[in-house]
Amino acid sequence: MIVIGLAQVLVILVLAPLLTGIIRKTKARTQKRIGASVLQPYYDLLKLVRKDEIVSDQASWIFRACPWVNFAAMTTAAFFIPVFLVYTPFGLVGDLLLVVGLFALGRFFTMLAGLDVASSFGGLGSSREMMISALLEPALFLSIFVVAITYGGTNLSTLIGASSNASFLPHPQIIFAAIGLFIIILGETGRLPFDNPATHLELTMVHETMILEYSGKSLALMEWSQSIKQIILFTLMVNIFVPWGISSSVLLSSLAVGFLAFIGKISLFGIFVAFSESSVAKWRLFRIPDLIAIAIATSMIGIVLCYL
């Protein structure tokens, strides 16, 4: 059991950059470009890890610790996610709320690192991130609320186990939770219309400003942990709302089916996100609360539907 649990963690760690690559490739194609190979994020990481680092002379130990804290937090979060099997042996250790807490830990340090280097870029990113993250928190908790009440737990093994047993779209509130969670995932992973991950323009960027001073292996760690966070959230989305094909037993054949289904679902979802990103523009910073309000409102409708 532990072996399969660790295998699921490894799948997440290893496939994280690939998902980023798929999204980039799809975006390039929608813009009539050929785009880099889907494996490009791996080459980038490898190149960055081998490079020398330049650290700001203003930076304190917080700046240097941040990539490690981020990576450790995201990887630990990956332990609790059922990927291709409905069950993870680490479900007894932590639940969905812990995963959210670990994300918040990483973000806390990223915001501090943005402030640490004394440039106005970092402050700008941290300031915007403060607002967005503070508003995303209630939206996220409310959609977790709907899902947890419907499927009987924040323990992810229970949750995904119940959702995989349920018939297709059994509860109307789940649709609302899915809409809410989709908006939140766009915000949490810094995608359009919240933040443009491909930009280096101070008018629009949020996440990129905070990690602007990083180079070498610190940058590699930051990029990688961001990819891990993204794949974790995407996995949660597909496994909670479309648990098709996920393996419910440890038989080799059904595990293989589960694994292939996971790869298929996550790639499709990545392509979907890339398409949706290509069709919207970056929203003005102060319109983002409206978008989050939509997520909150749909989750609230979901809650009402839970109890009616």
Added chain:
Amino acid sequence: MFSNLVLFQISILTFLGGALVGLLLRNNRFARHAIFGSAMIGSVFTIMFSIDIITGKPMTWMVPNVIPFFDLEIFVDGIAAFFLLIVGIVSFAVSVYSIGYSKEYQVKKRTMVLGFLFNVFILSMVLVVASNNAFFFLLFWEVMSLTSFFLVIYDHDKEENIKSGMTYLVMTHFGTAFIFASFLLGYIQTGSFSFDSFRHDSAGFPLLVKNLVFVFALIGFGTKAGMVPLHVWLPKAHPSAPSNVSALMSAVMIKIGIYGMIRTIFDFSGFGASPDFAWWGMLLIAFGSVSAIIGVLYAVVERDIKRALAFSSIENIGIILIGLGLSVVFTSFQLAAFAVLALVASMYHTINHAVFKGLLFMGAGSVVSVTHTKNIEHLGGLVKQMPWTALLFLIGAISISGLPPFNGFISEWFTMQSLLSSYHVPSTILQISIAFASLPFALTIGIAAATFVKLFGMTFLSKARSKFAINIKEVPHSMILGMSILAAVCVLFGVAPYLGTSLISTAFHMPSQPSSPFDSIAIQNSSGKSFANLSMPVVVIMLSSVSIAIFGFIRVLSGNTKKTKYGTWDCGFGSLNERMEYTPTSLSQPIRTVFKVFFRPHNQTEKESFGENPYQLKTIKIETAIKNIFEDLLYTPIVSSFVFFFDKVRRLQTGKINAYLLYIMITLVLLLLFVRLSNNA
């Protein structure tokens, strides 16, 4: 070794001794050590005593007729001992801290008064919690309020501090009046001031009386706890006091309000497992949510580091009240298991908040004592000059933001699970209301993290923004030691929640879980499956082993790479200076804009340009201000209508003797008429 009564008496005598030293000795280094040393020893005995009670039996001590007709009754059960433990732990750390901290005040020759009040203040808190009689409870309550009032105006050469002190004095007596009313109702029903008789007879009170007892206690103790809208004194009084006292007030004193509320609800109000009382819980949740959200919103835009911490105390009291309210709701619907869960959440957050808020106030005090400014606009870059204070403050900041693996996360996890458990409540309207109450709760947690990113980042990181933050030294060892004690507790209660849960369950006589340190906390759903599990020790092991593994992996992958230090990227312009950094105000500007309905921000720009061209500016001056809606919309009208009314009344006082003779004449005639008419009837 000692019986618990002896421990209790020793701790009281030590505090009294410390107070006496403060009164009698001259101001010198020895006396300072003696004062805070005895506060330390007293706290140690308080801790020993309370652990003795929690693990053993309740203690009763009665001294008949201390004041004619009033017996001094002391009764310490697990609940009281739990709060005494909080008093003890925080007071111990703060006393250690004060040895170094009060050095600054020694120059001004007033350390002795500070020491006297400090000891009496801690003593009064111990006695409030321990007393078992309405009369003595109120007496010690008053001592606590007055000593803290004197401590608030300790720096009385600043006009502002006197003003805050007066606000505090008025508000605390407003609260005391309601506590008094609540106890009087009990007295009318039972004919006795002893809490024993309240406890014994309260189940038989009429429902109206039970409700009134609860509402009065909520207002009275809520004022002390800093519940919105009765919180106005808190963000004024806490920053005005010396920082060691702010730590005590914010960490411990407002918890005494929570203690009073718990005592009244569960012991004196006749509360029982009946849906009649569900609205009590809902009221608590409502006040808790409002307090949490209002507290944190004003904290995040605040520039004064101590006032931001004070607002954050209001927020945390809100979280505690949400947990308490949920526990009341669950109890009234006879959902005992979830009532326990919610009460553990609430009490865990109580002790956590005491620990990390004490730590943060001491950290803020260290910063203020070396930089002599509370305004974080002037600070920055202290992490290099005060590495220890920075590290300890960071531990407090991470804890209070509710991030794993520190203690704040555990209590917030419990609170979230209690909110989720509301689906067991057999009433749709309550289910939906509680679910909606989780919106402000979660928003609070999000903004709280932002608040502490701002407080820590602006104080300790980046470049110094003014001369205040340049050329300063780390604070003395005793101050660092005091903070480290509480930081250690933060880590311990986060890494090993077993400690906290078993402490609370033993104190409150509740079923305990988890049963061993490495067991996970488990909640089950209605079909018997696991609703949620959490095992922090394992999470910590995972975090650390993952870090080590990835460190090795990256090391192997990267081979030999160099690290070069170079200036921050300046877009090639080459003169990046501290005036280009983000300021605290600009950092919280997005949040201020989003929630402008609460702040009514007011911006004014004055430009002066060279000649005709409006784009060639000579000077530009921007003023921003925010409003405190509760003060402006609620308190100002009340205060001004009082002032208006008494202005009218003052006209009676003309100062002319003829007028006064006329009043006497009128009164006499009226009295005679009254006597005459009532005789006829």
